[in-house]
Amino acid sequence: MLRCELGLTGTKFGCGIGVCGACTVLIDRSGNASGRPVADQACVKRIRDLEHAKIVTIEGLEGDLGHALRTAWIEYDVVQCGYCQSAQLMAAAALLMHTSLPNDGQIDEAMSGIACRCGTFPRIRKAIHRAAELWCLKRQHGSTPDILCRKDSKAPP
Numbered sequence: 509m510l511r512c513e514l515g516l517t518g519t520k521f522g523c524g525i526g527v528c529g530a531c532t533v534l535i536d537r538s539g540n541a542s543g544r545p546v547a548d549q550a551c552v553k554r555i556r557d558l559e560h561a562k563i564v565t566i567e568g569l570e571g572d573l574g575h576a577l578r579t580a581w582i583e584y585d586v587v588q589c590g591y592c593q594s595a596q597l598m599a600a601a602a603l604l605m606h607t608s609l610p611n612d613g614q615i616d617e618a619m620s621g622i623a624c625r626c627g628t629f630p631r632i633r634k635a636i637h638r639a640a641e642l643w644c645l646k647r648q649h650g651s652t653p654d655i656l657c658r659k660d661s662k663a664p665p
């Protein structure tokens with residue numbers, strides 16, 4: 509539905525049976541604008557069960573959080589083949605919506621449902637820490653330039 513009928517091809521199709529996580533999107537079933545969505549697998553959802561839900565795909569990952577994640581992903585050169593990365597970004601967004609400064613264990617748990625055959629997990633973890641920092645400082649200081657958000661002056665490895 510997302511890819512073939514709505515043309516939202518940023519969401520990838522992998523296994524189709526709820527195992528690989530490549531199809532992860534944000535789903536908000538709260539029915540109001542203030543709800544916090546969860547990351548979930550689109551391929552095993554039935555449309556009739558999502559009648560009043562709000563669904564956000566990678567195409568809709570915008571605003572300060574989306575910018576923080578994209579900035580961090582680029583800084584840490586996270587992407588390899590890229591196939592899993594839409595899902596990784598959506599899961600990271602959901603994590604930061606619920607836990608503003610997650611530790612390594614919380615990151616690993618939140619990202620554990622999405623396979624990455626290229627082994628980008630170490631860079632994903634670093635990028636999530638960086639995105640959390642950027643997003644947090646953005647909320648505290650408005651339009652704080654990125655250079656002031658760094659804890660140190662070293663470029664990411």
Ligand code: FES
Nearest residue numbers: 522523524529551
């Ligand atoms: S495509 Fe693998 S979990 Fe959905």
Ligand code: FES
Nearest residue numbers: 589590624625626
């Ligand atoms: S970047 Fe290739 S599968 Fe994750």
